[in-house]
Amino acid sequence: MPSTFPPRTDPLWRLTAACDADTRPDRLDLLVGVYRDDTGSSPVFGAVAEAERSLAARSPSKEYLGPAGNRDFTNALTRMLFPSEDVRARTLAVQSVAGTGALRLLAELLAATGPDRTVHLGTPAYLNHRTILTAAGLRVREYPMLLPDGRPDPNASLAAVATAAPGDALLIQGCCHNPTGAAMPTQSWEELAHAMAERGVVPFVDHAYFGLGDGLDADLEGVRRMLDILPEAVVAVSASKAWGLYNERTGCAIVVSDDPARRALAHSVLETTARAGYSQPPDHGARIVHEILTRPELRTRWSAELDSMRLRLGHLREGLTDALVRRTASAEFEPLREQRGMFLRLPLSEDQMGRLRDEHGIHGLPSGRINLAGVPTLLVDRVADAITRVHGGPEAARPVLTGARG
Numbered sequence: 421m422p423s424t425f426p427p428r429t430d431p432l433w434r435l436t437a438a439c440d441a442d443t444r445p446d447r448l449d450l451l452v453g454v455y456r457d458d459t460g461s462s463p464v465f466g467a468v469a470e471a472e473r474s475l476a477a478r479s480p481s482k483e484y485l486g487p488a489g490n491r492d493f494t495n496a497l498t499r500m501l502f503p504s505e506d507v508r509a510r511t512l513a514v515q516s517v518a519g520t521g522a523l524r525l526l527a528e529l530l531a532a533t534g535p536d537r538t539v540h541l542g543t544p545a546y547l548n549h550r551t552i553l554t555a556a557g558l559r560v561r562e563y564p565m566l567l568p569d570g571r572p573d574p575n576a577s578l579a580a581v582a583t584a585a586p587g588d589a590l591l592i593q594g595c596c597h598n599p600t601g602a603a604m605p606t607q608s609w610e611e612l613a614h615a616m617a618e619r620g621v622v623p624f625v626d627h628a629y630f631g632l633g634d635g636l637d638a639d640l641e642g643v644r645r646m647l648d649i650l651p652e653a654v655v656a657v658s659a660s661k662a663w664g665l666y667n668e669r670t671g672c673a674i675v676v677s678d679d680p681a682r683r684a685l686a687h688s689v690l691e692t693t694a695r696a697g698y699s700q701p702p703d704h705g706a707r708i709v710h711e712i713l714t715r716p717e718l719r720t721r722w723s724a725e726l727d728s729m730r731l732r733l734g735h736l737r738e739g740l741t742d743a744l745v746r747r748t749a750s751a752e753f754e755p756l757r758e759q760r761g762m763f764l765r766l767p768l769s770e771d772q773m774g775r776l777r778d779e780h781g782i783h784g785l786p787s788g789r790i791n792l793a794g795v796p797t798l799l800v801d802r803v804a805d806a807i808t809r810v811h812g813g814p815e816a817a818r819p820v821l822t823g824a825r826g
């Protein structure tokens with residue numbers, strides 16, 4: 421039987437299995453995008469544990485909620501994301517099975533309402549984006565989004581919009597771009613929004629890492645400005661990283677449109693797609709997020725916890741970059757300081773990333789992406805030594821002292 425299913429493109433889970441099978445005691449798993457503390461574990465937020473305790477004490481019901489999921493959750497989340505009442509009045513939100521589910525629901529919506537639509541995708545991209553878009557039947561056109569030195573090209577998305585057809589969509593990561601760590605200044609969001617308005621291009625925003633870049637409001641500023649300018653947009657939101665609810669599968673698909681008839685149509689497509697796929701999303705994570713966002717003391721605790729994660733990522737990024745610049749004397753590592761979020765994209769080839777894994781037990785993605793949160797502070801020097809050796813900088817030839825390896 422001929423297969424129309426997209427080819428397997430995401431090596432993440434295969435590499436994770438290979439990492440699990442690596443029996444070296446000092447092997448370091450820097451693969452999957454999960455926040456880890458200095459002990460290497462992925463802790464439950466204190467605010468989440470507290471919310472779970474109060475939910476358990478109140479024994480909320482487990483009855484069906486319908487394909488759009490928990491409306492209290494989607495309302496509270498939408499209020500947090502978009503404080504502007506004007507934007508919220510144009511918004512409809514459907515709970516999804518995490519960020520991935522939101523991406524898929526919205527991709528299905530774009531395909532159903534624009535069969536000739538192309539989605540423009542900056543590369544390197546989050547590996548699952550292309551898979552999700554093509555699985556929904558959308559055409560994908562990729563464009564390079566980085567300059568040769570690894571920094572984001574400020575004109576790349578504008579150029580993609582200039583050649584897009586009216587009705588096409590542009591996939592934009594809201595902040596902390598995976599895998600490049602690129603951060604788009606608010607002014608660029610505004611310029612892009614005006615160019616898209618002129619060309620009739622719809623933004624397809626994927627927000628998975630808010631709070632982990634420059635702070636919650638700073639990370640959401642770009643999409644907020646864009647929605648002030650544009651009449652229509654779709655936004656996929658993940659609660660996996662910002663609340664640490666990875667396996668609770670909590671997210672939200674949001675459609676913004678000035679036109680009530682188009683909102684009603686979108687709602688119907690999203691609900692029908694959900695109903696045909698999984699009927700309704702799981703509720704536990706949605707209740708937790710709602711509890712946190714609507715109880716001031718829990719919300720304060722949660723945002724302090726999120727802030728401390730963000731600050732730790734910033735310290736790790738600075739520490740590792742300093743160590744690499746010192747060791748390699750190479751300007752190639754300087755742009756790492758401008759990256760944001762959970763990941764660091766190293767200027768290493770696929771072959772060098774393979775050596776990092778095989779010779780030093782440090783497991784990252786072939787693209788050069790490592791999970792920064794997975795580097796314990798005490799091991800920053802060991803990681804910098806290993807990267808220097810595979811990169812071939814001036815200190816690469818010196819033997820690595822065991823003590824320095826942590």
Ligand SMILES: Cc1ncc(COP(=O)(O)O)c(C=O)c1O
Pocket residue numbers: 453517518519520521546593598626627628658659660661666670671
């Ligand atoms: C850019 C991006 N979008 C969406 C997701 C989906 O996250 P989840 O489905 O776990 O909420 C991820 C997960 O790593 C991601 O990196």
